[in-house]
């Protein structure tokens with residue numbers, strides 16, 4: 600890891616000078632504190648992946664948080680990341696095709712939750728069009744219908760604040776603020792949005808129990824949903840066509856935006872395929888699907904039961920639909936509620952104040 604040698608060097612320095620002189624080499628040196636977040640076994644992941652060039656430090660995460668909630672980053676001073684990714688809605692905005700950006704124009708997709716993205720390594724955005732957070736962040740920052748920022752002006756704004764200037768210098772050891780630093784800090788914050796304290800997690804760890812109804816719903820989930828919404832992260836982090844549409848129009852000015860993953864891969868199997876969203880906090884993240892077309896979870900279940908549009912790239916396990924009895928449906932909905940993580944929400948609400 601790139602940062603480790605620096606750290607060792609400082610220890611070495613401390614040891615050598617401590618015996619010869621009374622000078623404390625740490626006196627002037629302000630150091631960041633690197634850390635790795637705790638990861639629950641209930642996420643069923645191994646380790647905490649992060650790029651070598653941008654490992655978490657407490658100070659870096661704090662800076663990222665400040666940037667995430669700062670509307671002054673946008674062209675009109677009114678839109679922050681949190682405008683569309685609100686902590687109380689598990690970092691979504693409750694809109695289908697929201698008009699919350701600086702232009703007031705409707706977006707073409709709905710705002711996804713930002714939880715557990717540290718492990719989303721097979722592509723970010725609904726179609727996997729971004730490879731990592733570090734490169735993704737420039738899109739919302741500069742998009743005319745999101746924050747509309749000009750990166751040079753943004754850097755000037757940050758340089759004009761003593762607080763930001765000192766904070767950037769501490770975290771990135773450079774007096775220059777580069778736009779890459781802005782994105783790195785925000786990425787550090789987003790990687791710490793780890794949702795792993797729901798009732799389901801407590802139950803898995805033997806610290807809480809699920810009701811009979813929820814337990815029945817867990818079985819319904821295992822039998823019908825877990826092949827894609829895989830247990831742990833509740834997503835397989837992959838792309839499927841779940842039968843929302845029969846046809847995929849392609850107005851030239853939208854450059855394939857209605858064609859899902861196909862826009863990225865040009866593979867006919869990916870036509871209309873989108874990233875499996877996590878079911879964690881699903882109660883809080885309505886409306887549903889990449890374009891927010893369903894307002895309720897009942898509508899989602901109706902889609903899987905009666906609404907599947909047969910098309911060439913449809914996921915094979917959905918060809919007959921997912922037929923559930925009314926009892927199975929209500930138990931499934933009860934189980935899905937057990938994935939709401941109020942500990943996570945409370946924690947990030949406090950942090951955003």
Ligand code: HEC
Pocket residue numbers: 667678679680681682683684697698699700701706708709710711712713716719722723724725726732735736739740744745746785789
């Ligand atoms: C005006 C609303 C809006 C604002 C402001 C906004 N976003 Fe988003 N965000 C969206 C939408 C809509 C998408 C889905 C886009 C897509 O998939 O094509 C998205 C997607 C994302 C994703 C991908 C998540 C995933 O599961 O793949 C990340 C990460 C993200 N935004 C972070 C941010 C950050 C960081 C900021 C601030 C710099 C920000 N967003 C500002 C609306 C917004």
Ligand code: HEC
Pocket residue numbers: 820823824825826827828838839840841843872873874875876877881884886887888889890896899903914916917921
């Ligand atoms: C073949 C894989 C697959 C199966 C099986 C599957 N899903 Fe999905 N699910 C997806 C994909 C892919 C999406 C996103 C589609 C889109 O937005 O275009 C999705 C979206 C959803 C959403 C919307 C989430 C959001 O944040 O917008 C919910 C809720 C959901 N599924 C629940 C279920 C339930 C409950 C089951 C079992 C009854 C199930 N799914 C079975 C792949 C699947």
